[in-house]
């Protein structure tokens with residue numbers, strides 16, 4: 001049944017378009033508030049901390065710490081079912097904000113606060129910010 005279902009793509013809005021465009025170029029970027037200088041994620045048209053309307057896109061480190069995770073055995077969308085089990089988690093980025101993401105990390109190696117780094121993965125030609133264990137960088 002799921003053979004004819006394609007994986008859902010993100011909904012790209014005028015506010016998030018820059019994030020997805022940069023990701024396609026291999027750049028993981030975040031908005032930074034021009035007033036309070038806090039970084040934010042997800043993309044918005046104003047700062048959620050001080051409500052300032054001016055935000056600037058900045059290169060992000062792509063690094064963070066894993067705060068929690070869950071192994072998905074029953075996908076939330078039918079197209080993902082054939083990819084189960086897979087792992088999603090919340091990564092607290094070095095710049096401050098957190099995001100929910102796919103983890104490309106063996107389940108048995110997952111630990112609280114482990115250092116992770118972004119790995120841009122193409123799903124149906126759509127680049128998505130997945131995260132992998134930072135240590136892998138040093139082993140290669």
Ligand SMILES: [Zn+2]
Nearest residue numbers: 033036047050
């Ligand atoms: Zn602000």
